[in-house]
Amino acid sequence: MKLKDKIAIVTGAGRGLGKGIALRLAREGCNLMVSDIDIEAVKKAAEEIKTIGREAIFAKTDVSDKSQVEEMVNEAKEKFSRIDILVNNAGVTTVGHITKLTEKEWDRCLDINLKGVFLCTKAVAGIMIEQKNGRIINISSKSGKQGGLWLSAYSASKSGLIGLTQSLALDLAQYGITVNAICPGIVFTPQWDKLIVEYAKKLNIPESEVKSYYVKKIPLGRNATVKDVANVLVFLVSQEADYMTGQAINVTGGQEMR
Ligand SMILES: NC(=O)c1ccc[n+]([C@@H]2O[C@H](COP(=O)([O-])OP(=O)(O)OC[C@H]3O[C@@H](n4cnc5c(N)ncnc54)[C@H](O)[C@@H]3O)[C@@H](O)[C@H]2O)c1
Structure with missing residues (x-):
């Protein structure tokens, strides 16, 4: 166990990558606060x-809502007395050509994927500063490194998250807190099942061919798994990565190299 008795918060932990990361952190020895807008899923x-x-506690938290975020972080602090790790994972993918994308969709995407990270980080920063220790991981995307067709809001949010990661890393370095981003490629989580219809439309191919269309583009010849992402995350929050901050690490099977 690399992370024995560390205290971690994972947002968007009800399913997909967030749940996988939370379970892996638990297997590495962490006690956790898991939060999500889907209370039933995060309870499970x-x-x-x-x-x-x-140990695990859970909270119904919309990361774009300041008071809900503060309540969740306070609850974690009260229960565990400290917070060692924050994983800003909660996110949504918004798909649409610029002529169709609405202002409401744009705002929702930016509010959850970017402002949500600002709010969660702000809520834990004071605690980590007092501890003079902390690890913050932001789940960005390969779309944060390169724009994508019909992905203007998503790509802007994930690219913004890389800038936010670098700035937070500088703000917090003097307190022994590191802030890094992970940029996954394609992980077939529940989010993907919802997107297949949209992607089939944008690529003008049958829904049944969407996954293989994307996998064919990956140099290592397969999609990423939750484990691929969690392996890098565990390294980044461990002592072995003490000297790394402000980085945005690709886990894309070679699809993105910058
Ligand atoms: N799956 C991929 O291929 C992929 C690739 C790159 C990056 N990512 C990023 O990884 C993260 C997780 O994605 P996923 O594929 O597991 O998605 P997912 O949709 O399967 O899971 C996301 C979770 O976040 C929760 N959530 C949504 N809005 C929320 C909010 N406002 N507040 C709190 N929780 C909220 C959902 O209820 C859900 O449980 C996201 O930030 C996503 O952008 C995913």
């Missing part, structure tokens, strides 16, 4: 963590 995630033998 907390129960699964407890079966691994770690």
